[in-house]
Amino acid sequence: MEIVIRNAVREDMSSVLQLIKELAEFEKEPNAVEVTCNELEDAGFGDQKQFDCFVAEVEKKIVGMALLYFRFSTWKGRTVHLEDLIVTEKMRGKGVGQALYRRVLKFALDQGVKRVNWVVLDWNKPAIEFYERSGATILSNWWQVEMEEPALKAYIGN
Amino acid sequence: MEIVIRNAVREDMSSVLQLIKELAEFEKEPNAVEVTCNELEDAGFGDQKQFDCFVAEVEKKIVGMALLYFRFSTWKGRTVHLEDLIVTEKMRGKGVGQALYRRVLKFALDQGVKRVNWVVLDWNKPAIEFYERSGATILSNWWQVEMEEPALKAYIGN
Numbered sequence: 001m002e003i004v005i006r007n008a009v010r011e012d013m014s015s016v017l018q019l020i021k022e023l024a025e026f027e028k029e030p031n032a033v034e035v036t037c038n039e040l041e042d043a044g045f046g047d048q049k050q051f052d053c054f055v056a057e058v059e060k061k062i063v064g065m066a067l068l069y070f071r072f073s074t075w076k077g078r079t080v081h082l083e084d085l086i087v088t089e090k091m092r093g094k095g096v097g098q099a100l101y102r103r104v105l106k107f108a109l110d111q112g113v114k115r116v117n118w119v120v121l122d123w124n125k126p127a128i129e130f131y132e133r134s135g136a137t138i139l140s141n142w143w144q145v146e147m148e149e150p151a152l153k154a155y156i157g158n
Numbered sequence: 159m160e161i162v163i164r165n166a167v168r169e170d171m172s173s174v175l176q177l178i179k180e181l182a183e184f185e186k187e188p189n190a191v192e193v194t195c196n197e198l199e200d201a202g203f204g205d206q207k208q209f210d211c212f213v214a215e216v217e218k219k220i221v222g223m224a225l226l227y228f229r230f231s232t233w234k235g236r237t238v239h240l241e242d243l244i245v246t247e248k249m250r251g252k253g254v255g256q257a258l259y260r261r262v263l264k265f266a267l268d269q270g271v272k273r274v275n276w277v278v279l280d281w282n283k284p285a286i287e288f289y290e291r292s293g294a295t296i297l298s299n300w301w302q303v304e305m306e307e308p309a310l311k312a313y314i315g316n
Contacts, residue, residue: 050230072208135309139302141280151293
């Protein structure tokens with residue numbers, strides 16, 4: 001089975017959105033995806049590029065994707081953040097995820113960043129073990145904090 | 159005591175770096191700060207702007223700062239990430255942190271993002287309580303993963 005990893009183009013965004021939705025359904029949050037195909041096209045390929053994306057193809061069909069962007073660490077400077085790495089369910093366990101993972105890390109190295117970041121769910125033991133085997137460090141003592149728009153509005157008031 | 163919050167300018171970066179180093183020392187990692195003043199100036203005010211920064215002044219002296227940038231959520235679209243919010247030690251407990259916090263959240267709201275993210279150390283109970291009271295949610299089940307440059311090189315090979 002040949003796996004081709006390439007840079008995503010604007011026309012891939014509908015397939016990419018399908019993968020995003022597939023993952024949200026798997027995580028039992030099918031309604032959490034508010035992003036539209038147009039937004040992905042603008043954000044990835046418009047004047048103000050907000051992310052880079054790779055897709056994985058098998059027999060010319062998109063079966064996986066990785067989406068990343070740059071962040072800025074006040075200790076390390078520019079870093080790469082891997083936001084999502086998704087492989088469609090029936091193609092898992094065939095090396096597609098690992099090929100995407102390698103491509104992202106190679107991209108980061110080529111960009112000269114000192115660090116790549118991402119997050120993992122605490123119950124996802126196979127992923128945690130895979131990341132650790134590859135040389136990544138899990139920081140379980142740094143917790144995510146999020147404030148959504150309604151809470152923002154309530155706090156800031158008018 | 160009058161607290162003035164304003165947009166940082168290039169000339170503030172040496173004071174900002176001093177605050178970054180003060181926090182690193184407080185966290186017992188004085189050598190972790192690899193960023194230089196020039197890098198902050200370029201990243202914040204060069205051709206490719208990588209962050210926004212606010213500073214807090216009391217009697218024309220910089221006593222705090224907040225540094226943030228945009229991220230891209232595949233569920234929510236554009237979000238604001240608050241990377242650092244630092245108040246110099248002797249000025250804590252006087253409302254400087256809260257004034258910076260409000261300014262960051264107001265900025266995010268004005269930018270129309272649906273979410274603001276940041277991270278907190280699990281032992282920092284006063285911060286966690288403050289964030290929760292303000293309407294933020296703590297996600298202790300999402301762990302940070304990091305791969306530093308030496309591990310990247312080892313994994314990708316040559």
